Amino acid sequence: MITENRASNSGKNLLYSVVPNVKSKLLAKIVVGGMFAAFPIALALPADALQVKINPSNPKLGDTLSVFINVDNSGSGANPKVTTGNKSYPAFEIAPNQYRAFIPTTPLEKPGTRTIRVSGDGKVRNLAVLVQNRKFPVQRITLPPGKAGVKATEYELKRVAEFKALQTPKKYWNGMFGKPNAGRITTIYGVRRYYNGKFANDYYHRGIDYAGAAGSPVVAPAAGRVALVGTVSQGFRVHGNVVGIDHGQGVTSIFMHLSRINVKEGDFVQPGKLIGTVGSTGASTGPHLHWGLYVNGQSVDPVPWRYQEFK
Structure with a gap:
């Protein structure tokens, strides 16, 4: 209203x-x-x-x-x-x-x-x-030894923060966003979580998880410029191997836990372009794709962007 x-x-x-x-x-x-x-x-x-x-x-x-x-x-x-x-x-x-x-x-x-x-x-x-209010489910996650309590590195946090803050004047996307992976959705946006029995007060699931098979394709849901490529070897402990696409005008997509990366920073990608493959790198309990959509630095629900056009 x-x-x-x-x-x-x-x-x-x-x-x-x-x-x-x-x-x-x-x-x-x-x-x-x-x-x-x-x-x-x-x-x-x-x-x-x-x-x-x-x-x-x-x-x-x-x-x-x-x-x-x-x-x-x-x-x-x-x-x-x-x-x-x-x-x-x-x-x-x-x-x-x-x-x-x-x-x-x-x-x-x-x-x-x-x-x-x-x-x-x-x-x-x-x-x-x-x-209006919206009820979000609560999920309990148990991370195995070695991944429980994993914290992001300073380098990782800096690169990701800079990426999410992008407000490129040019609009790259056109029409509705597509699916980045063919797998079924296992975790929706906004889920609150307990990690190993402890509630994460400031946490909500900032995106959608797809249960794609290990090695299955991850594609760009909309046009944009690759503005972030990070790997575990560079210190991306939580995100794992990650790709970030700048769609322009404050809209960005991030793709986490990849097993392989097929693009480099500066590449311009069209919808459906292969950008990597599903993996379980970083803070992950098994092979899946995490897709997060950010608007002016904040994580929003990607689902409306898939079914209606944001001009």
Whole structure:
């Protein structure tokens, strides 16, 4: 649900709830004698108002929010600014006078209403978006001796952090993302875990696991540039042999625990391009592929990206 707070001429507050896909019709809820009265009204935004649309209309934790912004004049050269809380998210031009920003949500956040502030073309809009709760399964993992308590190296953490922070201005992907491996999904996004009997408070499964057979192909789910290649011999103790693809505009994919790597940093890959094979390197209990999708540095659920187009 997306709402906007505005002040009426009488000084009282009105809460307008935007009716999906109808720009000029709004639903007014007015306090009358301590009760809410609700009725549809035809209320057009001022002609010079900043036009903002947010998808999905009913987001839940783990979703990627798309903020679409239309401006009257982009001649100023400055892209619109999108903020929520104390975080800012880049807006990229996707058509003349139209911009889009992505806002990630994660299982570690609290559900509830958050305000998204959009400023551009000399105007400001504040929209309240209700992010719904989502229940995530709990899994108990027992790591064998030698892998229990394995910690990432400083080099590994640095390289992966730099990769996830990429915000390349160019958009490389086009359309929906494909499957990186033909195996069945064994662990979904967002699962909370106990490791050897101890609950990991700040952990959630940051991606999807595919039970591909050892040596089975791992392919690029979407176009992008290979921006990370790491191996166990280089110190990637947790990720194992890993490949990271920069899809552009703050969207990145990481592929972990590979047995073989078939690309090098700087390569440009198209959807379906072989990038490696399934293995069990790093912190892994058996052969599988871990695919993580990151938006502006945060792990989001990859599933929506497979079944709908993020423009």
